[in-house]
Amino acid sequence: MPCALCGDIIPTEVARCPACGAWARRRDFRSVGVAVFMLLGFNAFVALGSGFSLIRLLEPLHEATHDTYDPVVAEHALAPYTDVFLICAIMAGVTGLLYLGWLWRAYGQSPGPHRHGRGWVLFGWITPAANLWVPPRLVYDVWVNSGRFRTAQRHLVATVVAGWWAFVLFGVGLARLFAVSGVQTLAEARFSVHLGVAAAACDALAAALCMASVFEITRLQIGRDA
Template sequence: MPCALCGDIIPTEVARCPACGAWARRRDFRAIGVAVFMLLGFNAFIALGSGISLLRLERPLDGLTRDDYDATTTARTLAPYADVFTISAVLAGITGVLYLAWLWRAARQASGPRPYHRGWVLLGWVVPVVNLWLPPRIVHDLWVSSGRFSPAGRHAVGGVVAAWWGSVLAAIGLAQAFPSGAASLAEARFSVHLGVAAAACQALAAALCMVTVFQITRLQIERPLAA
């Protein structure tokens, strides 16, 4: 296996890199981070493709009148996009499982005191009400504690995490509200706009999450591991 820090080949039975001394658990942590990063990128590309495809429906709808509008045809056109949002939710769930494994490892080796028990790194995502505000705080604390930041840097980290979490909540709400049909032309146009907004929020949430994963992983593999 190549070392995550120097690239030297390390035998599997060796705990540390003979060239730079990197620990095996650091290599494993980087491997999980890379896997999460790639899955998030796949999520972002699917959402982006869905949004672009939905935008192509806007021009045909603009050329229609109430007399020309066919609700049945529009329902058949919009139905696959509702399925795409369902598939995206399943893919996000799969990505989330690996993301939580990465987050648990990051929390285990993070330095500094934690304002919450480490079990909340996992429970914070499933406990109702708590899961609306605790996950971004966990990510923010892990990011800040993984490196040395100036006050301006801390504010920048907070801005990225807040934008990511806002995009996540907006994407979930908009995707749930996306209809599979429209009885009128106005409803069809609204559905298209709603779908584009949902896809854009999904793509933005995945992209910003990629930033957090990349930065936290990079900072933790570049500093000494916590005891």
């Protein structure tokens, strides 16, 4: 397996790279980070593709009138997108499990101080009410404690993390609204399509911002160890 730092081949039975002395721990952490990064990118592309596909439905709806509009046709056209958002949610869940493993290790490798104990890396996502604000604070603490940041840089990190979490919450809420929205009238159909486009955009932006945090935290921690 190639070394994460210098690229030299490390035998599986050796704990350190013979060329640069990097520990296999860093190599494994980088591999997990790359896997999370790629899965998030795949989620972003699926959401982005769904959004562009929904945008194509807006033109015929804007050209339709109350006399030419057929709710049965509109329902058949929008029904697959409910399944698409369900598939996106399943993909996000699978990615989230790997992300939790990565975050658990990143938390342990960041020197601190942390406002929440390590157990919140897992329980912060499933505890009611706390799961609305604990996850972004955990990610922020891990990020800023993984390197040395000026005040302006800390504000930038906070903006990225807050934007990521806001898009996650909006994406989940808009996807739920899209699933229960009706298409009995032309106005309802147009509103449903706009909901779907907004949900897809939020999902894509959330994945992209999460990719940025995973990349930067992994890079900082590997560089600090080196």
